[in-house]
Amino acid sequence: xxxxxxxxxxxxxxxxxxxCALAWRAYVAIYGVNYAPTQEEFTEVTITPGMSVQAxxxxxxxxxxxxxxxxFIISARLLLLDHSIQAxxxxxxxxRSNAELLNRLMHSGTNATLVTIPEGFTSFQIAGLLKxxxxxxxxKFMQAVHDTALLAQYGxxxxxxxxxxxxxxxxxxxxxxxxxxxxxxxxxxxxxxDSQHMARAARMGxxxxxxxxxASIIEGxxxxxxxxxLISAVYFxxxxxxxxxxxxxxxxxxxxDRRRLFRSDLTIESLYNTYLHRGLPPGxxxxxxxxxxxxxxxxxxxxxxxxVSQGDGSHAFNTTLADHLRSKVKLDxxxxxxARSRMxxxxxxxxxx
Numbered sequence: 001x002x003x004x005x006x007x008x009x010x011x012x013x014x015x016x017x018x019x020c021a022l023a024w025r026a027y028v029a030i031y032g033v034n035y036a037p038t039q040e041e042f043t044e045v046t047i048t049p050g051m052s053v054q055a056x057x058x059x060x061x062x063x064x065x066x067x068x069x070x071x072f073i074i075s076a077r078l079l080l081l082d083h084s085i086q087a088x089x090x091x092x093x094x095x096r097s098n099a100e101l102l103n104r105l106m107h108s109g110t111n112a113t114l115v116t117i118p119e120g121f122t123s124f125q126i127a128g129l130l131k132x133x134x135x136x137x138x139x140k141f142m143q144a145v146h147d148t149a150l151l152a153q154y155g156x157x158x159x160x161x162x163x164x165x166x167x168x169x170x171x172x173x174x175x176x177x178x179x180x181x182x183x184x185x186x187x188x189x190x191x192x193x194d195s196q197h198m199a200r201a202a203r204m205g206x207x208x209x210x211x212x213x214x215a216s217i218i219e220g221x222x223x224x225x226x227x228x229x230l231i232s233a234v235y236f237x238x239x240x241x242x243x244x245x246x247x248x249x250x251x252x253x254x255x256x257d258r259r260r261l262f263r264s265d266l267t268i269e270s271l272y273n274t275y276l277h278r279g280l281p282p283g284x285x286x287x288x289x290x291x292x293x294x295x296x297x298x299x300x301x302x303x304x305x306x307x308v309s310q311g312d313g314s315h316a317f318n319t320t321l322a323d324h325l326r327s328k329v330k331l332d333x334x335x336x337x338x339a340r341s342r343m344x345x346x347x348x349x350x351x352x353x
Contacts, residue, residue, distance in 0.1 A: 163284025220249025223313030228295030
């Protein structure tokens, strides 16, 4: 082989090697998995009409979805998708390849639906609400609520996320994974329940789960916001005296509805029955709002250990059993008079439920 032929062969080999290197580089750019900078599963991006692939790449990089804007742009162009990205709102997962991200962005984004989760809803009630409003699979949502790996990820030592699905208004999408919906609400919880709350709980000798459990009971009783610290004081004082909490919201949690309780309900055998078992129940009985959480951490400095509803949303608070029984007799008389007035159409409506 002549020297000239050797040079040609060398050039061809270098070209092939370079071509292979470029092909490998392109493959990695397109199909290589982007590094996930967080344990969260997803974030959201908004693509506006006419947005360039460069601007889209910049937004994805800023959100931590992709590592390299350049690789994303190269992938879009090599796959001939740089002009196929649709406008809309997109929940996008972390730790995916540019090819998968582009495939998601090729389909029209889903406009967000504003969903308001009321304070005091249980996870079952939230599941039903999400089913109605965004078509979320209720069974899969409840599986995510009880996902032990997800609970461990957030450091929640409880059998479920009950109590940590923070009630607020959220933009949710019809194609969101149930676990993403759960994480959105849990992340909001941890925005509210911060290091200051943790410090206050520690001074009271409570764990975070105990605080949220107490807050969930308070949430079930609050009808007038000013009464929050007073309701908290009743339960806090009972805990200190090792008295049964006798909290109706814990019985309603067992029954899974909000009907008026019967005396027979108070005998149901369950660890959540605070008429039978002293101390806090095993976990929250609903998802409390900020007012209830604040009330749990700041009980009023009063000696009350009894309270009874007065029929108008407010409560009568008492320190002695005798005063408490008198308040109950007054309420029972009010209910009887109301029942009579409803049965007699000629009676003036002097009472309101």
